[in-house]
Amino acid sequence: MLDKTFDPGAIEPVIYAAWEKSGAFACDPKSSKRPYCIAMPPPNVTGSLHMGHALNHTLQDILTRFERMRGRDVLWQPGTDHAGIATQMVVERNLAAENIDRRTLGRAKFIERVWQWKAESGGTITRQLRSLGASPDWSRERFTMDEGLSAAVRKVFVSLYKEGLIYRDKRLVNWDPKLHTAVSDLEVESRETKGSLWYIKYPVVGRDGTFITVATTRPETMLGDTGVAVNPEDERYKHLIGKNVVLPLTTRHIPIVADEHADPTAGSGAVKITPAHDFNDFEVGRRHNLPLINIFDRDAKLNDSVPERYRGMDRFAARKQVLADLEASGLLEKTEPHTLMVPYGDRSGVVIEPWLTDQWYVNAKELAKAAIDAVERGATVFVPRQWENTFFEWMRNIQPWCISRQIWWGHQIPAWYAPDGFVFVEETEEAAKAAARAHYGEDVALRRDEDVLDTWFSSALWPFSTLGWPDATPELARYYPTDVLVTGFDIIFFWVARMMMMGCKFMGEVPFRTVYIHALVRDERGQKMSKSKGNIVDPLAIVGKYGCDALRFTLTALAAQGRDVKLAESRIEGYRNFATKLWNAARFAEMNECKLDPKFDPAKAKLRLNKWIAGSLAQAALRATEALEAFEFNAAADALYHFTWGTFCDWYVEFSKPVLTGADEAARAETRATTAWVLGRLVHLLHPIMPFVTEELWKHLAGGQGGLLIKSQWPALDAELIDRDASAEMDWVVALIAQIRTVRAEMNVPPAQEIAAYVTEAGGDETAWLARHDALVRRLARLTRIHPVATAAPAKQNTIQVVVEGALLLLDLAGAIDVGKERARLQKEAKNVRAELDKIAAKLGNEQFLAKAKAEAVDEQRERQAEARAALSRLDAALARIGGA
RNA sequence: GGGCGUGUAGCUCAGUGGGAGAGCACUUCCUUGACAUGGAAGGGGUCGUAGGUUCAAUCCCUGCCACGCCCA
Numbered sequence: 001m002l003d004k005t006f007d008p009g010a011i012e013p014v015i016y017a018a019w020e021k022s023g024a025f026a027c028d029p030k031s032s033k034r035p036y037c038i039a040m041p042p043p044n045v046t047g048s049l050h051m052g053h054a055l056n057h058t059l060q061d062i063l064t065r066f067e068r069m070r071g072r073d074v075l076w077q078p079g080t081d082h083a084g085i086a087t088q089m090v091v092e093r094n095l096a097a098e099n100i101d102r103r104t105l106g107r108a109k110f111i112e113r114v115w116q117w118k119a120e121s122g123g124t125i126t127r128q129l130r131s132l133g134a135s136p137d138w139s140r141e142r143f144t145m146d147e148g149l150s151a152a153v154r155k156v157f158v159s160l161y162k163e164g165l166i167y168r169d170k171r172l173v174n175w176d177p178k179l180h181t182a183v184s185d186l187e188v189e190s191r192e193t194k195g196s197l198w199y200i201k202y203p204v205v206g207r208d209g210t211f212i213t214v215a216t217t218r219p220e221t222m223l224g225d226t227g228v229a230v231n232p233e234d235e236r237y238k239h240l241i242g243k244n245v246v247l248p249l250t251t252r253h254i255p256i257v258a259d260e261h262a263d264p265t266a267g268s269g270a271v272k273i274t275p276a277h278d279f280n281d282f283e284v285g286r287r288h289n290l291p292l293i294n295i296f297d298r299d300a301k302l303n304d305s306v307p308e309r310y311r312g313m314d315r316f317a318a319r320k321q322v323l324a325d326l327e328a329s330g331l332l333e334k335t336e337p338h339t340l341m342v343p344y345g346d347r348s349g350v351v352i353e354p355w356l357t358d359q360w361y362v363n364a365k366e367l368a369k370a371a372i373d374a375v376e377r378g379a380t381v382f383v384p385r386q387w388e389n390t391f392f393e394w395m396r397n398i399q400p401w402c403i404s405r406q407i408w409w410g411h412q413i414p415a416w417y418a419p420d421g422f423v424f425v426e427e428t429e430e431a432a433k434a435a436a437r438a439h440y441g442e443d444v445a446l447r448r449d450e451d452v453l454d455t456w457f458s459s460a461l462w463p464f465s466t467l468g469w470p471d472a473t474p475e476l477a478r479y480y481p482t483d484v485l486v487t488g489f490d491i492i493f494f495w496v497a498r499m500m501m502m503g504c505k506f507m508g509e510v511p512f513r514t515v516y517i518h519a520l521v522r523d524e525r526g527q528k529m530s531k532s533k534g535n536i537v538d539p540l541a542i543v544g545k546y547g548c549d550a551l552r553f554t555l556t557a558l559a560a561q562g563r564d565v566k567l568a569e570s571r572i573e574g575y576r577n578f579a580t581k582l583w584n585a586a587r588f589a590e591m592n593e594c595k596l597d598p599k600f601d602p603a604k605a606k607l608r609l610n611k612w613i614a615g616s617l618a619q620a621a622l623r624a625t626e627a628l629e630a631f632e633f634n635a636a637a638d639a640l641y642h643f644t645w646g647t648f649c650d651w652y653v654e655f656s657k658p659v660l661t662g663a664d665e666a667a668r669a670e671t672r673a674t675t676a677w678v679l680g681r682l683v684h685l686l687h688p689i690m691p692f693v694t695e696e697l698w699k700h701l702a703g704g705q706g707g708l709l710i711k712s713q714w715p716a717l718d719a720e721l722i723d724r725d726a727s728a729e730m731d732w733v734v735a736l737i738a739q740i741r742t743v744r745a746e747m748n749v750p751p752a753q754e755i756a757a758y759v760t761e762a763g764g765d766e767t768a769w770l771a772r773h774d775a776l777v778r779r780l781a782r783l784t785r786i787h788p789v790a791t792a793a794p795a796k797q798n799t800i801q802v803v804v805e806g807a808l809l810l811l812d813l814a815g816a817i818d819v820g821k822e823r824a825r826l827q828k829e830a831k832n833v834r835a836e837l838d839k840i841a842a843k844l845g846n847e848q849f850l851a852k853a854k855a856e857a858v859d860e861q862r863e864r865q866a867e868a869r870a871a872l873s874r875l876d877a878a879l880a881r882i883g884g885a
Numbered sequence: 886g887g888g889c890g891u892g893u894a895g896c897u898c899a900g901u902g903g904g905a906g907a908g909c910a911c912u913u914c915c916u917u918g919a920c921a922u923g924g925a926a927g928g929g930g931u932c933g934u935a936g937g938u939u940c941a942a943u944c945c946c947u948g949c950c951a952c953g954c955c956c957a
Contacts, residue, residue: 002919004919004920005920005922190956190957341957386889386890387889389888389889390888390889390955390956393887393888393889393955393956394955394956397956489954489955490955493955520954546922557898557899557908558897558898560898560899564890564891564953564954566897566898567897568896568897568909570896570897570908570909570910571897571898571908571909573909573922574908574909574922575908576922577920577922577923578922579922580920580922580923581919581920581922581923583919583920584919584920584922584923585919585920586919587919587920588919588920589919590919591918591919592919634898634899635899638899638907641907641908642907646907649919649920650924653919657918661918738925738926741925741926742925742926742927744925744926745913745914745925745926745927746926746927748914750914750915751914751915751917751924751925751926752915752917782917836904839904840904843903843940843941846940846941847940848939848940848941849903849940849941850940851940852939852940852941853903853940853941854903857903857941860903860904861903861904864904
């Protein structure tokens with residue numbers, strides 16, 4: 001016997017273990033089934049589960065389970081990302097607690113400590129994914145620093161280098177002065193900041209008392225100025241172009257140049273040019289051959305290129321000093337408040353400094369071509385489609401990708417330098433040595449580049465490196481290209497774009513046919529969840545409180561395309577209740593000995609009731625299947641929810657009660673079999689969304705003989721099961737009962753009071769329907785009997801009149817009714833029907849409508865008119881009988 | 886500044902070229918033999934705004950307003 005409620009905490013771990021043990025998650029490369037593959041976006045190995053993961057993995061798991069049940073050989077490829085900077089920071093923090101600095105430890109020892117940390121703590125996130133019910137093929141779990149994946153990285157690096165698509169360059173990079181590494185444009189976050197705009201007077205050489213005023217947000221960098229720019233069209237400054245100014249606080253003379261970069265409407269119209277410390281100024285400097293003067297060291301402290309008094313100062317201290325000195329010398333004209341965008345490192349949280357260094361770059365512009373083309377010709381399709389615009393926008397304006405990082409944890413760049421600086425890029429040290437020998441005619445000492453690659457470089461290879469590339473494995477041939485990538489829009493640039501580039505380049509084919517982009521999970525007020533706001537909802541806490549299925553169903557139901565998911569706990573509670581509802585429907589079936597009968601064929605059911613529920617189920621199944629195929633997760637959840645609760649539990653189960661306790665043995669047997677059959681199909685249909693409760697119920701329904709639900713077949717319900725006549729009949733019964741209940745409530749008939757009813761003016765169908773379902777109607781509308789009578793007249797003083805489609809019912813209250821109240825009720829109803837009739841009449845009276853509207857639309861209006869007229873005449877007659885017009 | 890998206894019931898959101906929906910919240914009633922994590926009934930919306938297309942617009946098009954996100 002089932003318990004009264006489902007106990008997720010006790011049952012989930014047991015079921016998960018059974019799934020894993022059964023091998024249900026594993027793909028089967030040798031099978032004859034069609035393959036289906038999803039590459040899991042590898043979470044950071046340092047990560048812990050948040051709602052974004054929960055949504056992302058729930059959707060992937062739904063697709064995985066759905067396709068698996070539909071008979072595909074599914075590979076959901078799991079793994080984790082080594083997350084270079086993030087992981088190094090975690091381990092450095094741990095070392096700091098032991099008072100150890102990584103530099104004193106040395107590179108090799110440090111890397112050892114990272115691996116040790118990974119072995120101990122790196123499994124957190126994958127363990128957490130298990131408690132979400134995720135069913136990837138754990139036996140194939142990969143890590144981006146695995147030997148195989150590292151080999152792929154080296155091969156890609158070397159071949160891109162040899163093609164000239166990876167190169168070394170000295171240019172400005174985003175320098176993180178805290179982490180001491182370059183970062184890519186994407187790892188820089190611009191934050192709107194309230195600052196100042198300082199107006200500084202630069203004296204013009206040879207014209208005493210003449211100044212040009214520049215406006216700047218970063219006065220401290222003036223010590224690296226090598227020019228002043230004005231717009232060539234700016235009349236205020238035209239006469240000064242070509243003249244020199246004395247750079248205040250120094251003795252340096254720098255030229256005034258004409259450049260479009262200077263905006264005459266901003267600030268003073270003249271700008272200082274610091275080519276070594278500003279991306280725009282770098283370009284201006286290049287156009288005018290201005291020298292680059294680097295004034296910062298790697299900590300962003302001032303170096304020896306500045307006057308002595310500023311050396312060694314931090315950039316922020318230097319700003320104060322420079323301003324004070326300018327003020328003292330009368331060169332600070334004014335200060336205005338100014339809002340500007342300041343770049344911050346997304347990991348370190350400190351202000352990023354544009355800094356001149358040697359770094360490795362990928363020619364992304366070139367690689368982007370094939371990726372753009374692939375999306376243009378539909379080889380990869382984004383769902384929802386509009387994200388293709390975002391993708392194109394980024395890809396068409398893509399900048400060189402800085403891939404070297406000055407940290408230790410990651411794939412070390414396979415480049416070796418000879419003493420003369422010549423570089424040899426090879427997959428192994430031996431190959432580099434051989435190349436050097438060939439180059440110099442003798443062995444020379446080689447020094448390996450110390451930098452490592454951007455983490456996203458290895459993630460970009462994920463869809464094929466995990467399948468064994470560069471080896472030609474059977475898995476690679478079978479599962480690449482993958483079918484779907486499920487991810488959030490925030491990593492379209494970081495990851496999707498780069499996988500597209502690398503996949504097209506090295507596999508000659510896109511990495512995935514479809515990219516499903518889901519939204520961000522926000523809190524119930526629509527705010528992004530963040531630690532500082534304290535509005536984080538922890539998925540594991542939710543799972544503990546409401547069960548995994550409740551969380552999964554909630555995320556699914558809210559995952560409408562093109563909209564953020566706003567998560568309110570009340571929704572989760574509601575879907576937990578849904579799981580309970582399903583559970584109790586099964587409990588009802590069990591109590592009534594509804595057992596699965598393998599020989600039962602719903603198409604052969606005799607009772608209208610059973611034909612109707614089978615057809616309704618088929619309809620819901622078709623809708624859910626279509627929705628999942630189209631990634632309309634919420635629509636699938638919605639169709640199944642409404643069938644389960646609104647149709648099966650609210651009506652069918654109630655309807656079945658008189659049959660199950662009745663005397664007709666054949667009807668009982670058929671209804672029992674139908675109930676069990678519907679529930680059996682239903683747990684299959686709900687399984688991808690709510691895997692635990694359905695698996696547990698399946699065990700009970702099938703008496704342990706049905707195998708695991710996760711391995712079962714998706715129900716292919718024939719649309720032939722949808723029986724229009726049975727639907728019309730049962731819909732009428734439902735409407736009849738609802739109408740009687742409404743009237744009873746309005747007339748304050750106590751719910752427990754059973755009353756007699758009379759029916760008259762019934763059509764042929766309605767008479768038959770009422771006879772057939774007499775027991776159901778009596779039970780659900782709480783009537784003692786329904787007597788057919790020849791006429792409603794004379795309406796008695798103790799009868800209320802219920803107008804339904806195709807019949808008139810009289811409810812006998814066995815006592816005087818409040819005639820005034822009854823009249824008011826009928827008048828209100830008549831008023832509503834008249835209003836509707838007016839609307840229909842206006843339409844049908846419109847010749848344009850009759851001439852131009854589709855025939856079906858006109859017919860529909862005519863039908864509605866006929867129904868409304870019939871209802872109105874019954875209402876008028878009813879009113880006449882009690883003496884009210 | 887460029888791009889994208891969103892404005893529908895008190896809240897969170899579905900939805901459709903022709904009769905406005907769900908969940909939660911709210912009101913009233915009900916411990917009936919699956920379920921009070923339940924059942925029954927009910928109140929509540931000029932579908933942001935102004936135009937246009939159409940026989941017909943909440944839905945399609947345009948402008949505007951508001952909000953959100955991404956990029957510069």
